[in-house]
Each structure stands twice: as C-alpha cells, then as structure tokens.
Amino acid sequence: MTKQVKMGILGLLLVIPSFLLLFVTVVIPIAVSFKESLVNKDGGYDLSNYKYLFTDKLMRQNIVFSLEVTVISVVIVLIISYALAAYMRFNKGKLVAWIRNMYMIPIFIPSVIATYGLIQLLGNHGWLSRWVLLLGGGEIPRIIFDMKGIIIANLWFNIPFTTMLLGSALAGVPDSVMESAKDVGAGKLRLFTRFILPLTYKTLLVAVTFVFMGVIGSFTAPFLLGPNAPQMLGVSMEQIFGVFQEKEQASALAFFTFLLCSVMGYFYIRSMVKEEGARS
Amino acid sequence: MLRKKSALTLLTVTTVTAALLAGCGNSNNAENANAGAANNSKANNAAADNAAADNAAANASGNAAPANTTADPVEFSFYFTGSENVKNLWDTLIPMFEKDHANIKVKEVYIPSGTGAQPTYDRILAAKKAGKGSGDIDLYEDGLNNVTQGQKDDLWETLDPAKIANLASIDANTMKDVSNLAVPYRSSAVILAYNSEKVQTPPKTLDELFAWIKANPEKFAYNDPSTGGAGSSFVTTTLYKTLPEDALHNTDPSIEKQWDTGFNTLKDLGKYVYGKGIYPKKNQGTLDLLISGEVDMIPAWSDMALEQIGNGQLPATTKLAQITPGFTGGPTYLMVPKLSEKKDAVNEFLNFVLSPEAQSVVVTAMHGFPGIKLSNMPQDIQDSFKGVAEGFRTFNIGDLGDDINKRWQSDVAAQ
Numbered sequence: 265m266t267k268q269v270k271m272g273i274l275g276l277l278l279v280i281p282s283f284l285l286l287f288v289t290v291v292i293p294i295a296v297s298f299k300e301s302l303v304n305k306d307g308g309y310d311l312s313n314y315k316y317l318f319t320d321k322l323m324r325q326n327i328v329f330s331l332e333v334t335v336i337s338v339v340i341v342l343i344i345s346y347a348l349a350a351y352m353r354f355n356k357g358k359l360v361a362w363i364r365n366m367y368m369i370p371i372f373i374p375s376v377i378a379t380y381g382l383i384q385l386l387g388n389h390g391w392l393s394r395w396v397l398l399l400g401g402g403e404i405p406r407i408i409f410d411m412k413g414i415i416i417a418n419l420w421f422n423i424p425f426t427t428m429l430l431g432s433a434l435a436g437v438p439d440s441v442m443e444s445a446k447d448v449g450a451g452k453l454r455l456f457t458r459f460i461l462p463l464t465y466k467t468l469l470v471a472v473t474f475v476f477m478g479v480i481g482s483f484t485a486p487f488l489l490g491p492n493a494p495q496m497l498g499v500s501m502e503q504i505f506g507v508f509q510e511k512e513q514a515s516a517l518a519f520f521t522f523l524l525c526s527v528m529g530y531f532y533i534r535s536m537v538k539e540e541g542a543r544s
Numbered sequence: 545m546l547r548k549k550s551a552l553t554l555l556t557v558t559t560v561t562a563a564l565l566a567g568c569g570n571s572n573n574a575e576n577a578n579a580g581a582a583n584n585s586k587a588n589n590a591a592a593d594n595a596a597a598d599n600a601a602a603n604a605s606g607n608a609a610p611a612n613t614t615a616d617p618v619e620f621s622f623y624f625t626g627s628e629n630v631k632n633l634w635d636t637l638i639p640m641f642e643k644d645h646a647n648i649k650v651k652e653v654y655i656p657s658g659t660g661a662q663p664t665y666d667r668i669l670a671a672k673k674a675g676k677g678s679g680d681i682d683l684y685e686d687g688l689n690n691v692t693q694g695q696k697d698d699l700w701e702t703l704d705p706a707k708i709a710n711l712a713s714i715d716a717n718t719m720k721d722v723s724n725l726a727v728p729y730r731s732s733a734v735i736l737a738y739n740s741e742k743v744q745t746p747p748k749t750l751d752e753l754f755a756w757i758k759a760n761p762e763k764f765a766y767n768d769p770s771t772g773g774a775g776s777s778f779v780t781t782t783l784y785k786t787l788p789e790d791a792l793h794n795t796d797p798s799i800e801k802q803w804d805t806g807f808n809t810l811k812d813l814g815k816y817v818y819g820k821g822i823y824p825k826k827n828q829g830t831l832d833l834l835i836s837g838e839v840d841m842i843p844a845w846s847d848m849a850l851e852q853i854g855n856g857q858l859p860a861t862t863k864l865a866q867i868t869p870g871f872t873g874g875p876t877y878l879m880v881p882k883l884s885e886k887k888d889a890v891n892e893f894l895n896f897v898l899s900p901e902a903q904s905v906v907v908t909a910m911h912g913f914p915g916i917k918l919s920n921m922p923q924d925i926q927d928s929f930k931g932v933a934e935g936f937r938t939f940n941i942g943d944l945g946d947d948i949n950k951r952w953q954s955d956v957a958a959q
Contacts, residue, residue: 507770
C-alpha cells in the first residue's frame, strides 16, 4: 500500500463517525417521515397527502403566508444587521461601544419569555400604548396577532446572531484594501459594492441560510403572536399532528418544509464548493 | 508516533461505529416488534389475558391473606397533567389517602399542562406494543379524547363496581358515555367571566350573549377551540344550540351536517369578537385579555377563573355567570392502563377519590364540581351548588371534536 492509499483509508475512516451520526439523526428520520407521508387514508401508498397540501385552500394559504413572513424577515434582518455591523466596523466612539455591549442581549432571553414580553409590550393595552397615551398620543394600531407580530419577533431573535456573523466578516476586510481604494479615488458607494460586499458575500449567504431556516421552522412566536389563520408551517404542523392527529399529513408538511430548507442548503453548499474549487 | 495515533483513532472509530450500529439495530428491533404487535393483536390479547390472570391470582392471594400482613407497601405511579391547581389538589388528596392506607404508596408524577400529556399516552401505548406492560404507569389522568383514543387502542381497564364500591355514586349516564373505562372524578364548568364595571346585566341565554357580542364589538373573546376547553365549549354550545339534547351524546358523523347553522353564526360573529377575528391561544389567552381590560366578557373554566379571582390575578370586579342551557363542561378522567400490575392498589385509591370526603376537597380546594352525584355529597356542599349545577351539561361526541376544530379552522378562522 502506498502512503497515499493509507492516508485515503484513514481519511475515510475519520469521516465515517460523523457520517453515521448524520445518517442516524438526519437521513433516517427524513426517510421515515417521507415514507409515512406517502401513506393514504386506506393504508396504501400514494401522493394524496401532498395533493392535500397544495389543493386545500387553507394549507396553500399557510404555505404562502410562511414564505412571505420568511422572505420579509430575512430581508429586514439582513438590512438591519448589515447596517449595524458595518456601523460598528467603520466607526468609533461611545455609541459604538454601547451598541457592541448591548446587541447580544436578546440571545440570552429564552424565546417564550421574549414572546410574552412582546405581548406585554405591544398588546393593545400594553406598555407601548400606555406610553403613547401618556405622551399625548392616541390609540396605536394593532401590531401583534398578525404577520407584523411574527416579523417583529423574528427580528428580535435573529438580528443579534446575524450581526455577530456579519461583524466577524466585516472585521476581516483589511484596512489596507480600503485605504488604497480610497487613495485611487473610490467613492463610498463604489467602495461598498466593489470591495466590502464581495469580501463579505459568503458570510452573507451563510446568514441568509441561517435566518431562513430559523424562521421557516419557528413555532413559539408564530403560535403566540400570530393570527389564527393563516398559520406558519410550524404551527400548522403542530396542529395537524397534535390536535387533529393526522400523522401522515404532518409528515408530508414536515417533508415539504425540509425540501424548502434544502433548496436554501443547496445554494449555500454550491457556493461553498465553488469557492473551495477556486482556491485549490 | 503516527502509527500509535492512527491506531488510537481507528479504535475510537470502531467503537463509535459499533455503538451507533448497535443503536440502529435496537431501533430496528423495536420497530419490528411494533409491527409484529400491531399485526398480531391476538398476541396482545394473550398478553392481556396473562396479565388478567396474574392479577386474579394476586387478588385471590390478597383476599386470602389478612390485609395487615404488611411487607413492603405497594407503590403505584400516578401520572397526571393539568394546571398548578390540579397539582395542589393531588398534593392534598394523596397524603389523606396514604394516612389511612399504610400498605399503599402513591408515586405522584406531575406533568405540567402542555408539555407532556401526549407523550404520556404515547408511552403507555408504546409499552403495550413493545410487550412491556403498562410502562410503569398505573393510573393516568386526562381529558375525554384520551379516553376515546385509548378505547380504540384497547388500553384501558374496564372498571368493575364490585371492586370499586363508590363507582355507584357516579351518574350512570356519565359512566355509560365512557363505557366504564374511566372515572370522571371531577368536573369543571365553562361559564362567562365578565367585568362587572362594564357589564351590568350579563346575558342569560346564548341568544342574549350573541346580541351582546354584536352590541359591544371587540369586547368579547373566545380562545381558539383547538387550544383550550373554554373556547371549545363556546363553539360546541353554539353548534348544538338548535339540536336536540341527546345530540350531545351522539358520536355518529352523520350529525355533522346539522352544524352548518352554528358555523354560520360563528362566522358572522367573527367581525364582532376581539380584534375582528382574533382568537387567543389557550384558556389563559382570553383570561389575559380580561385581566388587561381589552375585553369585557369571555367564556372561561370556572375553576381557573375562581382561582385567579381568589389570588388577585383577575380584578376583583370580575364576576361569573352561567347561561341557560349551560355551556358544555366536561369531567376530567382517571384511567387505569389494562396492563398495570398494581390494579388492586389503584382500585382502592379510586374508591377513596370517589368518597364524599375526597370529593369535598375537589369542591372546596379546586372550585370544581364533584365527580359523584350531588345527592351523595355532604348537605352543605349540596346547598352551595343550588342554582349552579342545573346549567351544567357534559357531553361525549367522540372524535367529532376533532372535526369541529378542523372545520372551525377553515370556516371561521380562515374566513
């Protein structure tokens, strides 16, 4: 055996444990729920549960609603987080230090508690409306128990981590690059589009994937802050599984959610592989 | 050095792989066993028969030997779920029981509401399918849907009045509704809780209530019926308003056509309830709205409302009223898993729970309705229920409850 073959075998052996772990905790459950999702009412196998997902008016609304909430949340989270991270990267002073100390706090508050906090804060007779009244304002419009409520909660949960992620990417943009670009006369916009964005693009993609997956499968906030109908997929899945006891339909919905996430995963992995390939 | 290292890695890898594979194999075995059990219900029956035989044997010996040859006390585990008040109730009742029955110990397992009720049922079912008896659960408390579910899965022991003398004090119709598979040891009623500062004369009938809701837009809320019994009762009562009384005990799906009028009423009410169609989650969701003053009237469980008035969560101006005919309420049930090996001890415990003494605790500590007929209760408690108990209606519509929730979701919530 040459050394190369030996090393190859060793490499394979080292990969096996993580592969097996992935196989047992991810691949098998997905395969099982896929199989279960194909079981129809009479015990046979067909696509009736998937047909139900896309023909039932309510389920279709749920899917569209979830995607809407997710896309809007992802966009807003990215804009705010990028702005925050960029601000912290390129500015100095008390305010920056203050933001740097504070922006992580939401991560340490459990989601259920944060959600109840939001209800207390934003409810019709909540803190916010009481302050508005005290300061001479009128009734504020309803913010929770609809899409806005879920999005606000998603911002709260996702901005800290995304800011952290983007912050580390921005920290990796060398000052020398920025300075030399400035020297040859690049404006702020050009600096951003030609240097900063390309250098942080990969992390941005990671952030999109994380926020997308986190939001589309979320349960606590949509359950407590969302409307009764349409529901987010997580809430709907729980209802179908726990209340209506339709295991097969819940499996179909779970598998569909998995597919949505894996589409995101595909783009992410493809860009990673491209990057790796370009490097070697 | 390198070789040593790689040998070590190799060893680790093989160990981990072996462990994982073993895990795999086990789960496969379990699945096979499941499939086998499901396919071959004969085997199950045989197992049940065995257990019954064992039990009979134990019974016989128990009868033959004098009761006070106390070796170790029998300990059975009692799983129950509910809000804090349910836990408080059992914390009071179980010491009372153990004081008089030194040979029996009750192992209390409290599962806070909403976290584990379904898994407990699944555990009993899984234990049965895997041939492991009752999974160490000897007594289980939950709502009606678990009784009917267990009836289909053949999980519950049929209760025998010869062994539990106090079963005779329960209304025979209630026992018939659950085919003698469960003990309805306490009941709660759904009532209207309202802010008496804003509402001088509460509605007395369902029609008056509808009129009130329309006259006071956004001041009434009921919770999503799939998340809590109070909202569910409001929906059921509305659906069955024009139907004959015995429809409430009808599990035949053909009755669903007659729900149309009720669903139309609910759809119509959607514009007038809180937030023009916001249905809070869980029983507590509507109570929270009443506490914050966002609504003035809600359907609520009497025991929850009374307790929260008592400890000051709900403002003291909150009052309760029942309409006639009353909102459907429901008992909470105790079920004995068929494969439990400690049924004698459990039977004795159930007998105690149904005694007037224990039932008085249910009434005074829980603000609940007794599970046994009022005529079997002490006189002062009978007096305290004058005028309240008449409006109390229980129901058993089996799986139709799920259909109501499903249809409510698409017809009312998503209109």
